[in-house]
Amino acid sequence: MAKRPLKSSVLSVMGRRTKEPPISWLMRLKLERPKLISLAAGFTDNSTLPVDESRRILNKMLGETSLGEASLQYGSTAGDDTLRDLTVRRIRRLDGNLPRQAVAYDAKRTIITNGSQQFLYMVTEALCDTGDIVLVEDPTYFVYLGIMQSRGISGRCVRMNRDGIDLEHLEQVLESIRCAGELNRLKILYLVSYYQNPTGRSTSRRVKAGALELIRHYERAAGHPIYLMEDAAYRELGFAGQQAPSALSVKGAADRVIYSGTYSKPFATGVRVGFGLLPDDLLAPVLRIKGNHDFGTGHLGQQLIVRALESGVYDKNLTKGQRKYHYKANVMTDAMRKHFPESVQWQPPQGGLNVWAEFPRRINTGIKSRLFRKVLDRNVLYVPGGLCYIDEPTRAKPNHEMRLSFGAASENDICKGIRRIGQAI
């Protein structure tokens, strides 16, 4: 055989297509510059981590032989039954225990995953082929955009109001997809419904119900169900105002709402336990995929969460965390008022870990912008708003916003970081 250079790539289409997630790049920048003040990372506050509480729970758990053995042994693919049960009861309680929608809160429809990210990944695998369409908020959670990019999924964005997506615009988008004959490719409407990452906005029940009704209407033309995937990752990190119930509480939700949540951010990000609820038709396909991924989430972490929930340690720690984030959000917005020009706008967050700062359109905040470089020269990092938008021919991609996280940075660093950004502006 003649010696030929090995030219063609050995990677799969997905292997070639998958871009580096911005999250990895942001994490690496932080590692390379230890003095960097990162207002970019989605890390939680170290002081809110239940170190002593976890120690005591684990000590007790592993002090009982049979419970200890069960915790260190394989579980089942869907996850621990007690945890699945506690999970649906918790969501139902948060939703106000409506008696009529009980079927939507069935433990059997629940699956425990390695953080909610794995759940989003597997649901997308089960539903979407290359070229399929997912509707996202404009802007949306950028790590989910990474999953879509990797799988060649086409995103269409729906404008946001203060209480979630604009239903009129949703209808326009659905109508334009129908006119293009592409409704058969539409699979999911993806909403980050509580203290949205990045904007901090929450979706009202009215919008959830309206969105569900609209996509149901277009299902007939699509020829298949269109799912509302509600990402409630930040739901438990609310610290001000009232919370709307989830889309599970809407009539008919059991067949169409995919609900994703996590114990990771509210309790401990190092214990990667998330969960999801699925319509019956999707349960088996997603469980099969989970069987191939890892045949079940680590049992030790699941058992820790079970004991934290049952003992009240989880809720107690959560209250502590919510107070801390409320305080830090105020520290950040106070500093912003002091150091940012008046032309910069934001809403005081009611939960989550981020402030979304809107600059005048002429100020470019993108990765290649002068501002980003000047801020980085001052050892401060933020998430450029542009990362949270998909490319869409019908509108110019906004690049004049910043996601500023108050989760991980100390109060002192928050103040310093905001001051330096103010100077750079």
Add this chain to the structure above:
Amino acid sequence: MAKRPLKSSVLSVMGRRTKEPPISWLMRLKLERPKLISLAAGFTDNSTLPVDESRRILNKMLGETSLGEASLQYGSTAGDDTLRDLTVRRIRRLDGNLPRQAVAYDAKRTIITNGSQQFLYMVTEALCDTGDIVLVEDPTYFVYLGIMQSRGISGRCVRMNRDGIDLEHLEQVLESIRCAGELNRLKILYLVSYYQNPTGRSTSRRVKAGALELIRHYERAAGHPIYLMEDAAYRELGFAGQQAPSALSVKGAADRVIYSGTYSKPFATGVRVGFGLLPDDLLAPVLRIKGNHDFGTGHLGQQLIVRALESGVYDKNLTKGQRKYHYKANVMTDAMRKHFPESVQWQPPQGGLNVWAEFPRRINTGIKSRLFRKVLDRNVLYVPGGLCYIDEPTRAKPNHEMRLSFGAASENDICKGIRRIGQAI
């Protein structure tokens, strides 16, 4: 719009294609019949689980504030650097610390995953499109066949000898793929090289080196690298005889060997920490995919493994486990000698968790066979050998073997189970 029934499936090709993994079905059977003696499950022995040791490590870890906080916080996508370093040093030591191949054992090429299963999944995602070809042992690890099935990958089997695949047959298979003009679709040769699941056989260094040389030879015609993926999941569960070094020790391995291993089975299956080593060219693509899956394996489990390795607890517990499995393997083969007809053959295992029993060809052991049903009627479950084979037109699929696991069942149940299978025969 006219009301039409929602006919077409909403699932992706993969969602529709993915079959229920046999492992899930076997696990469910066990749940449905609590009295069942399962010689099918790949669970480890509860008595070997380091319950007290883990309690002490976690107690100490979470007793130190900063270490405790780090353990409960996000880590990085690739995994904890100390664990990556300990991992490569451990493999290198097992391989005999050859000075010349140092480059293959670089911590930077290592990635920590949710068990080794997730690693196998992500590598396959990065390399294989639908229709691509993976070479597997005949028989092979059936959960990996599930990953291949799910992704529409075409398997070709290579016959096995006592010391791994038959190199002459490997060459024939490669040659037939070349003749069919399909070498450009061939991506991986997958070898379960230590105490293979299901047969218990190990691959000699000679076969590893020969296989690597052969696939390298065909690369020129393929136009891209062909990787040797060595699955060493059972490597640390050896209890008799000598162990061959891994394929990483072979000259040129750094560019072509993908090595997969785990701390899960040897230490605690409830702490799902596995790992893999990758050629440089594959590191970035797989890390990107990991970023989309879960941006990093749970830190608490990783830190527990680090402390177990550093303190010697891991090795001490491993020795205990190896002794236990050696004893249980003997219990099983003793019972087989007593209760099975002489026509049934097996090799005494030198490691792993399984005995591979070969019945005369006229005895069908398959899921739909009379024997399987009769054994199940006696409340005993085994893995039918047929599950471990791919469909291949060039040979009839063997269905006269059983994988019998001595991992989880008690000595008493092993004896009872084997006796009942003997009666059923």
